[in-house]
Amino acid sequence: MFGTYFRVGFYGCRFGDLDEQEFVYKEPSITKLAEISHRLEEFYSERFGDEVVVIIKDSNPVDKSKLDPNKAYLQITYVEPFFDTYELKERVTYFDKNYNLRTFMYCTPFTLDGRAHGDLHEQYKRKTILTTSHAFPYIKTRINVIEKEEIILVPIEVAIEDMQKKTQELAFATHQDPADSKMLQMVLQGCVGTTVNQGPLEVAQVFLSEIPDDPKLFRHHNKLRLCFKDFTKRCEDALRRNKALIGPDQKEYHRELERNYYKLKEALGPLINRKIPQLYRALQPVPTTPTHR
Structure with a gap:
């Protein structure tokens, strides 16, 4: 009944107004990352052509200067509803934790030399917290991201x-x-x-x-x-x-x-x-x- 959530970022002038916009998509609760990636790639390939759409495989910040201006890039990341400690005292039941959701989080492991994974003493983590303009469940299955906060965890x-x-x-x-x-x-x-x-x-x-x-x-x-x-x-x-x-x-x-x-x-x-x-x-x-x- 409740959903699985993904953050989708759009990069490239082919997307027009969507360029550099981020959305949180609500999908049926058993949806896998590969499924939504395939579906969106297929949808936008029909609009722009087969060789144009590129899926960015990681969840690192996107550097637009390194992207090909003739292509349309999609970055898709699994996200989870995020609650502050004080909220968890009120959100006790399964329903509470799946209703009125506006804040989502995903984590990106990284090391200072650019690799995603390293030894324990080198392993950092970036937590990205997204806030949407409306709360899920909503009449639309995607809501735009209006705020983004990053927290860096040291090893x-x-x-x-x-x-x-x-x-x-x-x-x-x-x-x-x-x-x-x-x-x-x-x-x-x-x-x-x-x-x-x-x-x-x-x-x-x-x-x-x-x-x-x-x-x-x-x-x-x-x-x-x-x-x-x-x-x-x-x-x-x-x-x-x-x-x-x-x-x-x-x-x-x-x-x-x-x-x-x-x-x-x-x-x-x-x-x-x-x-x-x-x-x-x-x-x-x-x-x-x-x-x-």
């Missing part, structure tokens, strides 16, 4: 978001009703499996092994440390839940998961228990000098 902030997402997935799989042991084991394996590349342990080793030189990163360092504490607690809850769900045939597999978890916890221990002294200085009581009357 440690990207790591914080990734760890928060992993922790939420664990919590969801643990408390799912009815219980789904396959789902729970899959999420657990991804969190405590020793072979996971760029997994939790590597994230901790990259960002928590040393206190950052830049004081601006102290709070991020502390936040990531607390994320890991929450994460290990959620892993423990998930293991306890899994133990209650499995049959005799999976006991050895569960023991392996437990062994991996304890190895992970032991390796994380020194990294997540060290606090940054500079952050806690302000919390110490300031000695007051006695006043004499």
Whole structure:
């Protein structure tokens, strides 16, 4: 009943008034990016000719000076409804989260040397937040974008978001009703499996092994440390839940998961228990000098 949303940008003088305009399109909820790309490419190819329409495959900002003036460019990106923290307190139900939508977001990973993906310490993320002129559901299936805001996340902030997402997935799989042991084991394996590349342990080793030189990163360092504490607690809850769900045939597999978890916890221990002294200085009581009357 509700939709899937895509941002479509139009670039090129062939589009006339649409040039450099952006819209959010509402599609049926099972629409894939490839489907809408194919449909729009076909539609505009009929108008302008087969060789004219070009689909821009990434979601990076478009530099018009690098585009061929004789071609018509479409940039299509999957977007999700975006809610501020205060809004989520009011938008509780599935209906609330799919009604009266005006703000959408998409993320673009990038590195400073131009590649999309790099090592953990090089991985930045650009969050683009779009505001439309009207709210969905609407009488039209596309609404123009009237405001655009960009937020750049530095690598440690990207790591914080990734760890928060992993922790939420664990919590969801643990408390799912009815219980789904396959789902729970899959999420657990991804969190405590020793072979996971760029997994939790590597994230901790990259960002928590040393206190950052830049004081601006102290709070991020502390936040990531607390994320890991929450994460290990959620892993423990998930293991306890899994133990209650499995049959005799999976006991050895569960023991392996437990062994991996304890190895992970032991390796994380020194990294997540060290606090940054500079952050806690302000919390110490300031000695007051006695006043004499």
